[in-house]
Amino acid sequence: MTNSFFKLFALLLCGLFASCSEQNIPDIPNSGGNEQNTGFATIDQTQVKAKGGSFILRIKTNDEWKITCKDTWCTLTPTSGQGNRSITGRITANTGKERTATIDVTAGTEHVTFNLKQLPGDGSNPDPDPEPDPDPTPDPTPSGYAGRIEIPKLKGGSMNIFHTWTTKENGKETVTYSYEYDCTKKHVRWVAFTFDNYTCQSNVKRSNAWADDPNIPAQYRTTKSDYNPKYTRGHMVGSGDRVYSLAANKQTFYYSNMSPQLQENFNTGGGVWNKVEDQVQDWGQIQNVNDTVYIVKGATIDNESNIIEYYGSGVAVPLYYYIAVLSYKNKQYKGMAFYVKHTDDNKTSTVKPYAMSIRELEQKTNMNFFHNLENSIEDNVEINYNSSDWSWKN
Known part of the structure; x- marks a missing residue:
């Protein structure tokens, strides 16, 4: 569904119940680049480097939602909830060929699939790093x-x-x-x-x-x-x-x-x-x-x-x-x-x-x-x- 449909739906609900505002169901921002926006969900990138990293999946809905991804090298936290939410995704390093993670998102009766591609680490990418260090701060003397x-x-x-x-x-x-x-x-x-x-x-x-x-x-x-x-x-x-x-x-x-x-x-x-x-x-x-x-x-x-x-x-x-x-x-x-x-x-x-x-x-x-x-x-x-x-x- 489009953002326009959700805006109209939100306004109808507000008119019927007089208990919500448009800010409660905000538009998902469009940053350009390789962000993918589906109306009720968006992923901030569709391609990651071989060395891995993080991404964000945002959900805009009043319904309960659920996320599934069968690819173990791609994890998201949390994978279920209700209402507007930003979800953090993490990709481990790729030392082999190019690969694609399939991420399924359902919210109420709506469903969307994102395909997140990771570049190869078999020589075409010169620096396939290990999984990103969650705490890379210089220690004990930061500069x-x-x-x-x-x-x-x-x-x-x-x-x-x-x-x-x-x-x-x-x-x-x-x-x-x-x-x-x-x-x-x-x-x-x-x-x-x-x-x-x-x-x-x-x-x-x-x-x-x-x-x-x-x-x-x-x-x-x-x-x-x-x-x-x-x-x-x-x-x-x-x-x-x-x-x-x-x-x-x-x-x-x-x-x-x-x-x-x-x-x-x-x-x-x-x-x-x-x-x-x-x-x-x-x-x-x-x-x-x-x-x-x-x-x-x-x-x-x-x-x-x-x-x-x-x-x-x-x-x-x-x-x-x-x-x-x-x-x-x-x-x-x-x-x-x-x-x-x-x-x-x-x-x-x-x-x-x-x-x-x-x-x-x-x-x-x-x-x-x-x-x-x-x-x-x-x-x-x-x-x-x-x-x-x-x-x-x-």
Whole structure:
């Protein structure tokens, strides 16, 4: 069936039941290239290299769906479900002749078959690699921006994009923030940035410079309709975190920096997450040129049990958000973290109940924070947390 039929069908349902919106049954994006779009399902590529890799299959439906593939060298996770969803597929390396995987997708009464071709690895392709390493991060000393103190251990892989935004003013480069973006979830795994006596300054106003992130392939980007009307476009790196320069503030408005967040009692006003962000900004007020506060903010998208739903064109809605804080002041390190459930019925007058040690947050998120520190310093700041060591707004 065509996209036009599904649009008409969606509008008829909305008219009959007055309980849905067109955003609930979004159009599947067409990225050009070798993407194959069938109306209710799309695969982002129809040919992969001999060395293998990953691909994404998206489903747009209100029905239950199922995926089958008899070729063991092609796997998809998950293979069944209901409603809109992005599914990750993986292809192992091919050391023989060209081969084709047949992927069958059913949703309600609809059915489609995709044929995914893999190039040969018998000499016509000079570098048939083994199956891609799911964690190719250089260890123990990452190079470049990945070696900065605030950067957690990268997940890596072909579907996770690591990038660092910088600005250059008066001949000096300043790091705005870094992120690792999961293309399969259309959401950042985390963002990381610092407050020092320059980046903590308030020199400009909110820019509202909404824009696509050119580092994210078009088929994995999000748009305004992927959040509204159910959720707000929640900044991961807040606009208020980067008001030391206009260029830096504009970089916080890339859609790759947005997360679908509930508004009332969470993202705005007196919402719990809003209060946590305000508290961290308060700790980021730096006076001494030698002091720095290192921040990692993230969302629970790695584990399906910690995803509320997939909204819009397949954007993961996290069940929890977190912040890891590492403070270096007066030549001393200390650390702490927050872990907050994404809900609109959790009013609070203080953020202290959501605070914990960084090590506890690592256990909840399966993340490795501040691993670029010396081991002895890392262990000390991650294990030890005392509420009285921190100044609290409330």
